[in-house]
Amino acid sequence: MTAALPTATRHKVASCVVLLLLLFAPLRALGEGIPILAYHRFDPARAGPTTTTVPVFERQLDWLAAHGYTIVRLRDLFEGWQGRGPAVSGREAVLTVDDGHESVYTYLYPIIRQRHLPVTLFIYPSAISNAPYALTWEQLAEMENSGLVDIQSHTFWHPDFHKERAHRTPQDYRAFVDTQLSRSRAVLEKRLGQPVEMLAWPYGIVDPELEAAAARAGYIAGFAFSGGLARPGADAFAIPRIPVANQMPGSLFAGLLTEATSEK
Incomplete structure (x- = not known):
């Protein structure tokens, strides 16, 4: 029955299931995976399909801390899985943010500085210091220099690879x-002076051909948007993340966090 649903709907259903597991069985064993949460934009009060309000985001962080989760840097998690760093305990969660919207600097950055939490930003550099909604190179450098923000790739201008394949030879x-x-x-490394080895696929589109291209380009990991828990030993170029916002499936996460926090 689920197979007959549209792809986007199946992803939303899968995300809801994963979030329920995350909320009602928070101390996951290593073999059961790690939640990598994916955000996009932030706003003090106005929610949207990819916009999380600041109060909801802070409640989510409070809930994760209260339920024994430690926020770790994505690079550290991946290196631990590869045996190139400390092993994860199974009680970690990871924060990632896609695109490079200015609200990352305005609203997210003060929160992670106050709480001293690491975040990975997946950036498409064509927009930086160009698009009116986007971060500037100066803001990215400041955040990266804080030691809390790791900046990685989201392709150069965030294409829909399905559409591009359809009209190209x-x-x-x-x-x-x-x-x-x-x-x-190349642009991110030149502008910021730090290695870029990880990639978040725009719209979560990934297939074997794209994975091969990522390996050719020198990446060591790619992250999808399929809404599952991340596990060591899985496909390194299609590691799942859990999309979070104030509307479905993010509203499920936000609503349950709000209820759990209010009961404390």
Whole structure:
């Protein structure tokens, strides 16, 4: 029955199930996976499909702390899985934010500084210091220099690879993908002076051809948007994350967190 649903609906259903598991069985064992939470924008009061309000975000952080979760840096989690760093205990969660919206600096950054929490930003650099909604290079540098913010790639200008494949020849499409992946990495490393080895796929679109392109471009990990718990030993270029916002499926997370917090 679920297989007959549209892909986007199946992803939302899967995300809801994962969030329920996260909320009602918070101390997950290592073998059961780690929640990597994916955000986009923040606002003091106005919610949206990809916008989380500041009060809801802070309640989520409070709930995670109260239920034994430690927020860890995404790079540290991945290196622990590879045996290149301390092993995870199974009580971690990871915060990631896609795109590079200015609200990351205005609203998220003060919160993580106050709480001393690490966050990974997946940035598409074509917008930085160009689009009116976007962060500036100076803001990105300031956040990265704080030691709390790790900046990684979200391709160069956030394309929909399904649409691009549909109107390009196979050779042109491969060249386009290679440029999107390599140019993003090169620009971010040049502007910020730090290694960029991880990639979040725009719209969560990933397939074997894209994974091969990511490996050619020098990435070591890619993150999808499929709404599952992340596990060691899984496909390194399609590691799932849990999308969070104030509307479904994020509203489920936010509502339950609000209820749990109010009972304390």
